[in-house]
Amino acid sequence: MNYPYVTEFRQSLVDWFNAEKRDLPWRHTTDPYKIWVSEVMLQQTRVDTVIPYYNRFMESFPTLDLLAEAPQEYLLKHWEGLGYYSRARNLQAGAREVLENYGGVVPDNRHEISKLKGVGPYTAGAILSIAYNKPEHAVDGNVMRVLSRVLDIHDDIAMPKTKKVFEVAVEKLIDPEHASSFNQGLMELGALICTPTSPKCLLCPVREYCTAFNEGEPDKLPVKSKKIKMKHLTYDVLVCEDENGRFLMQQRPEKGLLANLWQFPMIDTSQSTVENFKKEFTVNVHAEHELLTFKHVFSHLTWHINSYYMKCESFAQGDWLSREQIERLPMPVPMLKIWEEVKK
DNA sequence: AAACCGGGGAT
DNA sequence: ATCCCAGGTTT
Incomplete structure (x- = not known):
């Protein structure tokens, strides 16, 4: 000018x-x-x-x-x-x-x-x-x-x-x-x-x-180059409810994606299986059914999520929390979607 | 310089 | 399906 x-x-x-x-x-x-x-x-x-x-x-x-x-x-x-x-x-x-x-x-x-x-x-x-x-x-x-x-x-x-x-x-x-x-x-x-x-x-x-x-x-204008390659990850998400109406929750690590936020247990299907999870947490499953299947797109990767509801017996390990406690926890949007489905 | 970090609205 | 938004931090 x-x-x-x-x-x-x-x-x-x-x-x-x-x-x-x-x-x-x-x-x-x-x-x-x-x-x-x-x-x-x-x-x-x-x-x-x-x-x-x-x-x-x-x-x-x-x-x-x-x-x-x-x-x-x-x-x-x-x-x-x-x-x-x-x-x-x-x-x-x-x-x-x-x-x-x-x-x-x-x-x-x-x-x-x-x-x-x-x-x-x-x-x-x-x-x-x-x-x-x-x-x-x-x-x-x-x-x-x-x-x-x-x-x-x-x-x-x-x-x-x-x-x-x-x-x-x-x-x-x-x-x-x-x-x-x-x-x-x-x-x-x-x-x-x-x-x-x-x-x-x-x-x-x-x-x-x-x-x-x-x-x-x-x-x-403006001139903008750049293109990104999307990564895809597939997870099984398990909503485990015990006989007292409490749910197994996990807090994510303090660094990295969605740091410190809470989630239902997620299993990277390329790393492990639901059966391994059951053994690790010694969860006895009385009944289970499918919840939502959907994908969640981040800026740099896509989660493909299969979610399941499981009626379980709880044991000592893990954080089993009431509905009221869960409502107070910060959760990422994919978990909120699953939680809304569970509450129906 | 490039990678990483969420989610949604506009096109 | 693609872009990109009142960006900053870490590597």
Whole structure:
């Protein structure tokens, strides 16, 4: 963009944002803690999905102190179904760091705020600009898409080094007096107008300054390579209920996929069998029938699940829990689907 | 740089 | 069936 038009670009974007912005729960505050929570929830997650989670979260954890002292299981229950559960643990770890190292005040500079667990370059810039109105870049997928079109940048956004190109661009473009509205305006534009497919250029407040609109092909941007190979895993899931109406539950390891979440026992059918499971847990099965058979698709792998209900005799080993106890445990969506079926 | 980490909505 | 979303951490 030619330098003389930067001022007009800023004003058009900021004015459009302030006139057209959606009414979202986290836009009723500039509390850095609440902005922080919203930004973490919004990582890789759509606005409509986040809204009910954010509202419930703020009812239970209205202050940074209350989040810091919350039991992890109670915290994860609030994140259940949202995905990327390490976000919740990192958020709490970050809150505890703020209490210990910064007197409970979220830092207002990139150097310190970036030290907090779970706060990377994007989230740092988002909190600094939205809560403190600091002119800091906050480059996410929306911003890269919008600016790739405005500036006609053809670098492959799948490559990590490309993000630096956009961070430098934002540093030059950002409105130093209205950093909050400018950064949110870029993201709002990406969400409402400058969409991945079929961008609504005729409604765009900055199309006058958009190189791709005037000289290029907005639909062809951004350039993004990369393709992923999907892995497939097949599991037998066993819902074992004993004579007292208690169910055998397992907690997943503290690292890796779905860390610390709870599940009904899962058997990797390429590693073991249901018969081995029965011996290992010395479970006597009185009756059994099939529950659900379905697949659950993650971003990088697919679970093929066959679930079974088994009426058992319980023995000492394992966690046999009541329905009420199970309801309080954080579980991944596939287990929630099975649990709903069991309750029918 | 690449792999890992959830889930759902849009196309 | 495919893409991708208000990304960060680990290897």
